[in-house]
Amino acid sequence: MKKPSDPAEPDYDVGDLLGLGSHSARKSHYPAMLARIEELEKERNRYKWLFENALHGIFQGDLKGGFLSINPAMAKICGYDSPEDLGRRIIRLREQLFWRAHDFDQVRHELLSEGRISAREVQLRRADGEPVTVAMTLLRRPDLGVEVVEAFVADITERHIARVRLVQLNAELERRVEERTEALQNANDGLRYNIEQRKKVERELTIAVAAAKEANRSKDKYLAAASHDLLQPLNAARLLVSTLQDSALPVRESRLIEQIHRALEGAEDLLADLLDISKLDQQAMQPDISWVDIRQLVEGLADEFEPVARNARLAFHLRSQEALVRTDPRMLTRILRNLLSNAFRYTPEGRILLAMRRRGTALRIDVWDTGVGIAADKLTDIFTEFHQLLPPQSGGRQGVGLGLAIVERMARMLGCGIDVASVPGKGSRFSLSLPLEVVDVLPPAFSQPVQAAPDGSLAGFRVLVVDNEPAILVSMRALLERWGCDVLTATGPENAVDHCLASSRAPDAILADYHLDHSKTGCDAIQAVRRALEQEIPAAIITADRSDTCLRSLRAQAFPVLNKPVKPNRLRALLASLVSPSHLDSAVK
Structure with missing residues (x-):
């Protein structure tokens, strides 16, 4: 129990503990509490909403x-x-x-x-x-x-899947990079191998090309040597046969001589074609361009083929005109000679025409014939090697199919156009187009072909023949004496000088082989005779050497040249030009 002396204790109740101890206090704290409770309720509801809807x-x-x-x-x-x-x-x-x-x-x-x-x-x-x-x-x-x-x-499932996919892609990329790297390395290895193989093949090809070139050079040397050795006996035989042809023989023997003549002619043509096609293939033949009087050149060819026309009983006509062209006279002569030879070979009857005509700035030379003709589908094939115009059963002397191949290649080298038109059974026309150049004065380097033989006789002219082949000397003596010439023969320069000094008079002309014994040449023999006799005796070189080097050397020394085997009509034309009065007068002066 509470004592009176005890100090008074404060009188608290629940209201006082809540801050609502008195009426005034309740009145002042109740609104604030309600506001606070409401605020807390709102905060609670907000967090609850966020919790539920997060x-x-x-x-x-x-x-x-x-x-x-x-x-x-x-x-x-x-x-x-x-x-x-x-x-x-x-x-x-x-x-x-x-x-x-x-x-x-x-x-x-x-x-x-x-x-x-x-x-x-x-x-x-x-x-x-x-x-x-x-x-x-x-x-x-x-x-x-x-x-x-x-x-x-x-x-984060999608992010995880994407990351896993990315890892997979990276792994796939790395794998592909490794595969590509390996493939690239393999390709590089293969490329290096291919390069090494190509270098090896190139080295082998270089060696093979060098060997082929050496083989071709050896072949050319062999052909040159073989041609010289083959042409010498062919030349002797041809001259002897020509001598016999001019002799009065029984009909049977004359026919045999004619057959021998044709056989020799075929062998000569074949050998000449093989040599020329070999040079053209090896580009060993280059044109020697000079001014050429085409009229004189074709007239010389006409004189050369006139006896062929008479023997074949064919009419041969020439239509020429003045024309001056810069070309290689030797190649041009060979082209026209091959075309004329084919015309005579494949024309059993009728006529052949060699005609010149101007066409604007070009000169066109046509070779017409009335022969067997050529089929239209064969016109592009006739210029290939070893392609004959006609089968052997068509008649006439057959070649080996190199003549027109040589024509096409030489014409291309000279910048000339070649054209052919033909009607089977009626004949053919081969046309050669040369560019013309207008000149007022004849150039000093003008090249004259061999003049045709005049109608006069060669009787009484003294001719010195120099050759190291006894058979050639015998055949040349027989042929020239048949023409009425007085013949001296010699085997070298010293022998030629001795014969001339021992003779009662000097020779009117000298015909000398180019290659003589002991590294001497026909040029040496001619100069030795001229010095010994103190005369500029007209002279010409006869040779089986068809190389450009030889021909340029002889042309530089102004010597006319005839290639072996010598055709008698060409030899007669050359000799006639050497002993002509105009030539002899210029030689004396």
Whole structure:
């Protein structure tokens, strides 16, 4: 019981404890409390709304047990229909929520030591048993319990899939890079191998080309040597046969001589064609361009083929005119000679025409014949090697098919056009076009072809023949004596000088072979005789050497040249030009 002497104790009640101890106090504190309660209620509702409608999962749980609270987003992340369903199904977070217990243990240990974890990437177990990758931020709440935590969970499955895909793509890219690198290395290895092989092949080709060139040079040397050796006996035989042809023989023997003449002529043509086509293939024959009087050239050819026309009983006509052209006279003569030879060969009867005509700035030379003709589909083939115009059964002396091939190549080298027109059974026309140049004065380097033989006789003219082949000397003596010439023969320069000094008079002309014994030449023999007799005796060179070097050397020394085997009509024309009065007068002067 309270004593009177005890100090008075304050009189408190529940209202006083709440701050509402008196009426005035209640009146002053009640509105503030209500406002505060209302504010707290609004804050609570706001947080509740955020909790319920958050896009990320939010939960509160006990690490020793299960969930304490769960928002709908968390249930959706884990594949449950509602937070209540998730709460009932997940009793222990470690075994039932986390995909790997090891991840849970690491999270628990770090929370207990650090108090929070930010954006930890872990895998949770979905309701269907599949893992879902999330980024989890956890905060320990020791105020609510020793191992109570609050967590914010973001579903990063798409980012995880993209990252896994990116890793896969990177791995695929690395694999492809490795494959491409390996393929590139293999390609480089193959390329290096191919380069080495190509270099090897190029070296082998270089060696092969060098060997081929050497073989061609050897072939050319062999052909040159063989042609000289072959042409010498052919020349002797041809001259002897010509001598016999001019003799009065029985009909049977005359026919045999004519057959021998044709056989020799065929062998000569074949050998000459083979030599020329070989030079053209090796580009060993180059044109020697000079001014040429085409009229004199074709008239010389007409004189050469006139006996051929008489023997074949063919009418041969020439239509010429003045024309001056820059060309190689030797090649041009060969072209026209081949065309005329073909015309006579394939014309059993009728006539042949060699005609010149101007066509604007060009000179056209035509060779017409009334022979067997050429089929239209063969006109492009006749200029190929070893292609004969007609089969052997068509009659006439057959060649080997090189004449027109030589014509085409020489015409191309001279810049001339070649054209052919033909009608089978009626004849053919071969046309050669040469560019014309207008000149007022004859150039000093004008090249004169061999003059045709005049109608006068050669009887009484003294001719010196120099050749190291006894058979040639015999045949030349027989032919020239048949023409009425007085003949001296010699085998070299010294022998020629001795014969001339011992003779009663000097020779009117000298015919000398180019290649003599002991490295001497016909030029040496001619000069030796001229010095010994102190006379500029007209002279010409007869040679089997058809090389450009030889011909240029002889042309530089102004010696007329005849190639072996010598055709008698050409030899007669040459000799006639040498002993003509005008030539002899100029020689004396």
